Amino acid sequence: MYYNDLKSFSLDEMKSIFVEMGQKEYRAIQTFKFIHQNMVNSIEDITVLSKSLRDKLNENFSISDISIAERYDSKLDNTKKYLFKLEDANIIESVAMEYKHGTTACISTQVGCKMGCAFCASTKGGLIRNLSSGEILSQVYNIQNDLDIKLSNIVLMGSGEPLDNYENVIKFLNILHDENGQNLSYRNITLSTCGVVPKIYKLAEQELPITLSISLHSPFNEERKRIMPIAKAYSLDELLEACRYYINKTNRRITFEYTLIKEINDRKEDLNELSRILKGLLCHVNLISLNPIEEFAKDKANKNTIEMFKRELTKSGIPVTIRREMGSDINAACGQLRRKYISKEDHI
Structure with missing residues (x-):
């Protein structure tokens, strides 16, 4: 469907296409x-090309696009939640979050997700398909055009597991960074994974100076298996070994995401074990308050517990922050609005 999408081609691939057409590389x-x-x-909008060349491109190629199905604006913090409709009518989500330093977009890499994390709404309908690199880019471009801004940071933390769509995600990163494109620094990009260990090693070999974010959520292997099925495939020890390799290879600090769930992973023994397994690692812990969903009947940890985790981890020499909740009045957490929209469409 997207094999002939010009938006999904790297510059080198684009050059090969034009040379095969008998054109100069500068075109x-x-x-x-x-x-x-x-x-x-x-293609008609590429006015730097002659009409005849555009017509020739139109014979075999197109430029993929997505459209804004709905936009929700938070009255609390100016967060904006987008539901985008793809050309095949599938729906994905993106979020634009305003900070002092600029605007960050949280974008999706798949339609749905197959990873099955117990507390995540994005995975409840399973994986439908991967997004092409052009569709991932289109989220960035549509947000920038809609808000008339230049995004300062990109976070691959929306629907889907980025490392489960590895090739398209790597191509997206390279195109976004290309000086002939958006020229966004790799250092302004964060990729979040639930822990697909072989792909962490593969990503390390790229030596991209992005921020790798690991969804940890429990320091105990058996508990992690219960809330994150990926832990059944790759143990905590295997994950941490991959993280050490990544750090040594890239010299980049890893962020560990830790969603605090009452009486599941917010106990003193969880804190002590978390401190133990992360001590000495070049890392940072991001503490997150649980965003409840219907299918996961657990409560968020209380604020005092979250503050205690931050205080004690800091004492252990582990840098830590508490993630600020954004767009809580518009269900800005992944998956929630998409599911409501699809349910509404099904009943029309």
Whole structure:
């Protein structure tokens, strides 16, 4: 479906296409720039090319796009939640969050997710398909066009497991970073994974200076298996070994995401074990308050417990922050709005 999508091609791939068409390489550079700097969605809009060349491109290629199905604006903190409709009518979510330093977009890499984390709404309908690199880019471009801004940071933490869509995600990162495109620094990009160990090793070999974020959520292997099925495939020891390899290879600090769930992973023994397994690692812990969903009948930890975790981890020499809750009045957590929208559409 997206094999002929010009938005999904790297610059080198674009050059090969144009040379095969008997064109000079600089035409490929012009086209790449127009698509990724001007963020156009039609070959007809690449006005730097002649009409005849555009007609020739139109015979075999297109530029994928997504459309805004709905946008929700938070009255609390100016967070904006997007439901995007893909060309095949599937729905994905993205969020734009405003901070002092700029606006961060949290974007999706798959339609749905197969990882099955117990407390995540995105995974409840399973995985439908991967997003192409062009569709991932389109979330960035549509948000920028809609808000008339340049995003300062990108977080691959929306629906889907980025490392389960490895090739398209790597291509997305490289296109977004390309100086002929958005030229966004790798250091302004965060990739979040639930812990697909083989792909962490593979990502380490790329030596990209992005931030790798690991969804940890329990320091005990058996408890982690109960809330995160990925732990049945890769043990905590295997995950931490992969993290050590990644740190040594990239010299980049890893962020560990830890969602605090009352009487599940917020006990003193959880805190002590978390401190033990992370001590000495080049890492940072991001403490998150649970965002309850219907299918996971557990409560969030109280604020005093979260503060205690932060205080004690800091004493252990582990840098830690408490994630600020954004867009709570518009269900800004992943998966919730998409499921409501699909349910509404099914009943029309």
